[in-house]
Amino acid sequence: MKPILRSIFPLVITACFASAQQAALTTNTGAPVGDNQNSKTAGDNGPVLLEDMHLIEKLANFDRERIPERVVHARGVGVHGEFVSYSDFSANTKAKFLNTKDKKTAVFVRFSTVIHGGASPEVARDPRGFATKFYTEEGNYDLVGNNLPVFFIRDAMKFPDMVHSLKPSPVDNQQSPNRFFDFFSQTPESTQMLTFVYSDLGIAASFREMDGFGVHAFKWINAQGQVKYVKYKWTSQQGVRGLTQEEAEKVVAKDWQHATTDMYQAVRAGNFPSWELSVQMIDPSDLDKFDFNPLDATKIWPEKLVPSMKVGKMTLNRLPANFFEETEQSAFSPGDLVPGIEASEDRLLQGRLFSYFDTQRHRIGGNFQQLAINRPVSPVASNNQFGALAGRGTKSDINYEPSQADAVTFKETPAGRYSTRTINGQTMQRAIAKQNNFSQAGDLYLSYSEKDRSHLIANMAGDLRQVKNHKVQVMMVSHFYKANAEYGTRLAKAIGVDLDEIKSMAKAD
Numbered sequence: 001m002k003p004i005l006r007s008i009f010p011l012v013i014t015a016c017f018a019s020a021q022q023a024a025l026t027t028n029t030g031a032p033v034g035d036n037q038n039s040k041t042a043g044d045n046g047p048v049l050l051e052d053m054h055l056i057e058k059l060a061n062f063d064r065e066r067i068p069e070r071v072v073h074a075r076g077v078g079v080h081g082e083f084v085s086y087s088d089f090s091a092n093t094k095a096k097f098l099n100t101k102d103k104k105t106a107v108f109v110r111f112s113t114v115i116h117g118g119a120s121p122e123v124a125r126d127p128r129g130f131a132t133k134f135y136t137e138e139g140n141y142d143l144v145g146n147n148l149p150v151f152f153i154r155d156a157m158k159f160p161d162m163v164h165s166l167k168p169s170p171v172d173n174q175q176s177p178n179r180f181f182d183f184f185s186q187t188p189e190s191t192q193m194l195t196f197v198y199s200d201l202g203i204a205a206s207f208r209e210m211d212g213f214g215v216h217a218f219k220w221i222n223a224q225g226q227v228k229y230v231k232y233k234w235t236s237q238q239g240v241r242g243l244t245q246e247e248a249e250k251v252v253a254k255d256w257q258h259a260t261t262d263m264y265q266a267v268r269a270g271n272f273p274s275w276e277l278s279v280q281m282i283d284p285s286d287l288d289k290f291d292f293n294p295l296d297a298t299k300i301w302p303e304k305l306v307p308s309m310k311v312g313k314m315t316l317n318r319l320p321a322n323f324f325e326e327t328e329q330s331a332f333s334p335g336d337l338v339p340g341i342e343a344s345e346d347r348l349l350q351g352r353l354f355s356y357f358d359t360q361r362h363r364i365g366g367n368f369q370q371l372a373i374n375r376p377v378s379p380v381a382s383n384n385q386f387g388a389l390a391g392r393g394t395k396s397d398i399n400y401e402p403s404q405a406d407a408v409t410f411k412e413t414p415a416g417r418y419s420t421r422t423i424n425g426q427t428m429q430r431a432i433a434k435q436n437n438f439s440q441a442g443d444l445y446l447s448y449s450e451k452d453r454s455h456l457i458a459n460m461a462g463d464l465r466q467v468k469n470h471k472v473q474v475m476m477v478s479h480f481y482k483a484n485a486e487y488g489t490r491l492a493k494a495i496g497v498d499l500d501e502i503k504s505m506a507k508a509d
Contacts (some may be wrong), residue, residue, distance in 0.1 A: 008285055010494070049182040057308055067328070069118045071130045072163060076112030077207065077260045078327035079267060079314035083134060083277070088309065092228055092281065093220035095340030098311065101124035106135040107314060108329040108373065110330050111207035111259070114146070115166045121256040123248040123296050125202045125459070127193075130212030130234060131201045131313070131332040133379045142336035143232060144356070147210040148201065150440075151297045152190040154432065156351020162187070177463040178472075184218040185475035189298040191483050192441035197451060198460040200242030206262040208273040209241040216334070216349040217295050219342040220281070221419045222295060229282040229294065231301055233308065234275040244455055245462070267319050278308040292436040297438060326373045331360040347432070365389060381410050386426045441483035453490075473497055478505040 025033040033054055040052035050056065065314045083105045089098040097105045108442050112129035113122060128147040133140055153162055159329045165183035170176050184190045185259050196202065210235030220228045243251065251258050266273060280296055292299045320326035333356035334349060343349055360368045366387040368374055380392065383399050447458065460480075467473050474497060481488020481502050488506070 008175070016492050020044040026317065027057055029294055033428045040485065060277075070363065071359065072114050073110075073112040073120040073131075075116060075120055075122065075262050076129065076327060078108060078110040078320050078323075079263060079316040081107050081109065081272070081314055083132075083312055083314045085312040089359050090222065092222055093340040094223045095136070095141070095338050097134055097338070098340075100417075107316075108133045108135075108326070108330060109314075109316060110327060110332065111263070115163070121252045122259040123179040123203055123256070124250045125197060125248075127197065127202075128204050128207065128210055130210075132234075133213075133330070133332060134337070134338075134372075136338055137267050137378050137467050138338040139378050139466070140374070140376045141330045141338045141341065143214055143335060144332045144334045144352075145214040145216075145232065145234075146214055147204060147212055148193065148196045149213040149215065149233070149300045150193050150196065151215055151348060152184070153188065153348060154189050154195045154296045155347045156355070157347075158187065158396045159348070159351060159355070174299065177466045177501070178468055181464065181467050181476055182295055182469065185479075188437040188479050189296075189435065191438055191479045192298060192300075192368060192444060194447060194460070195441045195444050195480075195483070195487075198463075199448065199456045200244055201240070201457075202459070203245075203248045204245040204259065205241035206236045208263060208266060209236060211236050211240055212275065216297055216346045217282075217354075219344055219419065220279075220347075221340055221342060223415075225419060227284055227419055227421075230279045231285065231306075233278050234279065234281075234314070236275040237276065237313075245459055263318060265315065272315050272317040274313055276313050277311045278307045279311055280306040285289050291433045293432050294442070295344055295346045296432060297346055297437075298437070302443075302459050306434045325371075329364055329368070329371050330373045331364060331368045332369075333357050333360065342419060367391070383410070437477065438483040441480070444488065444489045445480075453487075457490050457494050459490060464491070464495045467492045470497075474501055474505050481506050 016060065016363065025036055036054070039048045039055050041048050048055070083097070084383065085098050085100060085103045085105075087101050089095075097103060110129065110131045110461060113120065113126045114129055115126050116124045129145075130147055131142065131144045133142050135226055145427050162183060165180040166175070169179060184194065199220045201210075212232075214232035217231055220230050253260055260457070263273075280303075287294055289306070294301060333353070334343065335353040335357055343353055364371070367389050369376075370389070370391050382392070382399060384398055385392070388419060401410050402428070445456070464473055464476060467476075473495060477488055477492050477495070477497055479488075488502055489499060492502050
């Protein structure tokens with residue numbers, strides 16, 4: 001060690017740990033710890049005693065430090081911030097956080113990769129999760145979406161199978177294009193999403209440099225009960241940038257958690273990232289006026305048909321004090337709604353309404369909403385009770401409703417009632433009408449520059465070449481051919497599949 005470093009090193013150590021030296025080390029119950037270095041034993045060479053409660057507590061806590069990681073969206077980074085409404089939008093929604101110009105609402109955002117595990121590199125080709133929790137005066141509102149505007153499937157029935165195909169094999173624990181392209185070859189609605197994922201947008205340069213989308217249609221309801229269907233978009237004020245495959249390989253060689261590093265460095269430096277929120281709106285009476293189903297999560301609402309309106313701006317300006325307590329234990333659900341915002345009849349969304357709450361109860365526990373990061377800023381007056389780690393502080397013996405007890409203050413709020421909709425028909429299990437699986441994917445391909453098209457073909461071909469089942473290769477390329485003939489032709493050539501076979505398959509479909 002050089003002399004100057006040796007001379008200041010003790011000072012640095014002393015400064016860093018001064019506060020720790022002044023604080024008493026305690027057990028979880030607050031009792032002082034007398035020795036944190038040596039276990040209590042029966043004599044100098046005797047066995048360790050079970051009565052050393054500090055040791056037992058320390059080991060027991062260590063054994064339980066991990067909770068199950070999320071099945072999807074396992075790797076992520078969270079940031080606090082605020083959302084500012086641009087105007088009064090009460091003509092379209094009674095949600096109070098949108099009823100006043102310049103109204104501020106605290107938010108917590110968790111960005112993530114989707115398929116890969118908690119210790120995976122952040123340059124993996126994958127959609128990025130973009131989940132925002134608004135701490136409103138009427139309870140928490142979660143806008144849970146991705147950085148791409150559509151999804152692979154339109155029905156929640158397919159979600160476990162899709163994820164299984166993308167996850168490692170249960171036999172050899174390896175991910176393989178053989179598995180997921182086998183699934184997607186029989187899932188033609190995935191064509192547009194795959195065209196996004198295999199573009200350079202499939203590897204986000206950073207979490208700051210990507211847009212966010214609610215993906216699903218939701219409903220806005222005003223005080224008069226009038227309904228609008230809406231779709232959300234977060235527009236990055238930092239611009240949008242993806243990585244080529246070659247750039248990604250260089251990035252991961254230097255920093256496998258580059259997106260987390262980038263976000264923490266930016267916020268620590270005061271370079272606070274921001275996004276503008278906009279919505280598109282459709283009248284319920286207009287839902288059937290398109291050549292696709294607007295409630296289909298595999299479709300965008302083209303801006304030329306449904307123009308967007310800016311709603312507000314979000315700025316992220318504070319890092320979590322503790323990653324586990326805030327980012328890891330944060331729990332989001334598209335079912336966390338406030339008066340004035342409801343779920344649409346989107347089949348994929350309907351399944352998520354159940355699945356997200358259910359996974360949080362499994363992952364964190366039945367009282368996950370009482371954790372500080374998930375707790376609403378508005379008062380909670382619920383008769384839900386007990387369970388592990390309950391801490392609602394109930395002081396009344398009236399834990400039911402209705403009641404005539406004078407002390408009872410719980411009451412129903414008319415503003416919280418759901419909207420109504422007339423439904424006629426019969427129960428059924430069948431695919432939606434107007435599937436139109438390919439045209440938007442073709443439009444997306446045509447919107448790319450020649451450079452972007454070349455990258456898309458190269459990225460896609462790199463994985464398709466690994467597929468051993470020739471029929472799967474042909475079916476996949478036929479989907480892209482039906483989206484756009486040039487698209488399919490170039491892909492067929494890149495992987496060495498006969499174009500006539502592709503055309504024949506496309507015609508047969």
